[in-house]
Amino acid sequence: MKVIVLGGDGFCGWATSLHLSAEGHEVTIVDNLVRRRTDEELGVQSLTPIRPMPERLQAWRETRNSPIEFVELDVAKDYDRLEALFARVRPDAIVHFAEQRAAPYSMKSPWHKRYTVDNNVNATSAVLCAMVEACPEAHLVHLGTMGVYGYGKTKGMTIPEGYIEATLRSAGQEANVEILYPVDPGSIYHMTKTLDQLLFQYYAKNDGLKITDLHQGIVWGTSTPETDLDERLVNRFDYDGDYGTVLNRFLMQAAIGHPLTVHGSGGQTRAFIHIRDTVRCIALAIRSAPERGARVRIMNQMTETHRVRDLAEMISRMTGVPVEHRDNPRNEMAENDLVVANDTLIKLGLEPTRLSDGLMDEVVRVAEKHRERCDTSRIVCSSLWIKPLAAE
Numbered sequence: 001m002k003v004i005v006l007g008g009d010g011f012c013g014w015a016t017s018l019h020l021s022a023e024g025h026e027v028t029i030v031d032n033l034v035r036r037r038t039d040e041e042l043g044v045q046s047l048t049p050i051r052p053m054p055e056r057l058q059a060w061r062e063t064r065n066s067p068i069e070f071v072e073l074d075v076a077k078d079y080d081r082l083e084a085l086f087a088r089v090r091p092d093a094i095v096h097f098a099e100q101r102a103a104p105y106s107m108k109s110p111w112h113k114r115y116t117v118d119n120n121v122n123a124t125s126a127v128l129c130a131m132v133e134a135c136p137e138a139h140l141v142h143l144g145t146m147g148v149y150g151y152g153k154t155k156g157m158t159i160p161e162g163y164i165e166a167t168l169r170s171a172g173q174e175a176n177v178e179i180l181y182p183v184d185p186g187s188i189y190h191m192t193k194t195l196d197q198l199l200f201q202y203y204a205k206n207d208g209l210k211i212t213d214l215h216q217g218i219v220w221g222t223s224t225p226e227t228d229l230d231e232r233l234v235n236r237f238d239y240d241g242d243y244g245t246v247l248n249r250f251l252m253q254a255a256i257g258h259p260l261t262v263h264g265s266g267g268q269t270r271a272f273i274h275i276r277d278t279v280r281c282i283a284l285a286i287r288s289a290p291e292r293g294a295r296v297r298i299m300n301q302m303t304e305t306h307r308v309r310d311l312a313e314m315i316s317r318m319t320g321v322p323v324e325h326r327d328n329p330r331n332e333m334a335e336n337d338l339v340v341a342n343d344t345l346i347k348l349g350l351e352p353t354r355l356s357d358g359l360m361d362e363v364v365r366v367a368e369k370h371r372e373r374c375d376t377s378r379i380v381c382s383s384l385w386i387k388p389l390a391a392e
């Protein structure tokens with residue numbers, strides 16, 4: 001198949017592009033490289049030394065002899081070039097990762113809030129609009145987040161895959177309907193993903209676009225069989241307080257002997273998936289497109305759930321590095337349960353990688369190898385969800 005990967009220079013996008021290319025798909029990466037500029041803005045760098053895009057692509061050509069095309073383009077702002085690209089390539093599938101994806105970054109300041117909304121909503125809107133004009137038969141696979149469901153209001157019920165049966169009551173009448181699961185975003189970033197859902201629903205209904213929305217858990221790990229082939233193919237490893245996700249951050253802290261920083265009581269339960277499974281899920285999603293005119297297909301892309309303090313204690317037992325509780329910068333419930341249905345991807349053939357499969361050691365080894373690149377002053381989150389009131 002011909003596949004365009006939007007955001008293909010990022011953490012999930014790079015590993016996915018290589019995996020799809022290794023599977024024999026013809027891959028075009030689109031990225032405006034903003035994530036590399038954000039590293040400069042924040043004064044941090046990926047723990048792993050990621051190479052410039054031309055070097056990455058050269059290494060892939062030398063390793064697998066399967067060229068990947070790269071187009072530098074802002075998906076949110078450069079509509080005409082995006083539509084022309086879709087018309088030229090005529091992709092069978094478009095994988096959409098091209099969004100600002102860090103909740104703490106989205107909460108940093110008024111500028112960061114507005115940038116995250118502008119970038120994410122306009123990117124998704126432009127992709128859908130350009131598909132209608134240039135490639136209405138293509139299948140869009142979008143990376144959404146488990147965070148659209150929220151973490152506080154599930155009342156112990158299993159979170160379904162996107163839709164829920166509901167009874168509407170109005171003026172003494174009742175009707176049973178199936179609706180999108182009520183959204184409950186916990187940050188500006190998560191809110192943009194709930195807005196994406198409405199755009200998808202509209203374009204699937206009105207224009208018959210084929211859309212899969214993957215509600216992904218927190219990704220951990222850094223390498224895949226393809227990124228391991230050559231050191232120039234190394235994937236990003238974010239460890240800083242804005243972009244570092246919780247499990248990778250703990251494993252990296254353990255590797256350098258920094259206390260494992262838990263926000264609040266650590267009673268938050270979250271869904272997780274290894275980067276190897278992320279890339280496999282996307283390959284599975286591409287192989288099984290919904291029909292034109294069907295409702296948006298939503299799959300929960302996660303393999304297991306864990307309470308944050310349990311993870312910290314497990315890694316502390318593994319490595320001897322102590323756990324340190326910090327004030328929680330987020331406005332979220334201190335404790336929550338989380339039960340999630342993920343039947344669709346399992347039925348499509350996903351064999352989940354588990355935390356117990358030995359891959360945590362691999363992450364610690366990668367972090368140890370590059371420990372001299374770590375700036376320990378950047379590990380702790382500095383964004384605050386609630387603006388402190390000015391002192392009287």
Ligand code: NAD
Pocket residue numbers: 006007008009010011012013030031032033034035036073074075076077096097098099100101119123143144145146216217218219220236245
């Ligand atoms: P990332 O920041 O590493 O990658 C995103 C890529 O998109 C970057 O290379 C960036 O330069 C590019 N990009 C952003 N805006 C763009 C634009 N307007 N035009 C062109 N390119 C643009 O993020 P990631 O961790 O790879 O996440 C990818 C997607 O997966 C995101 O949409 C995110 O919401 C979703 N997701 C990630 C995780 C996770 O744990 N990493 C969890 C759930 C969902």
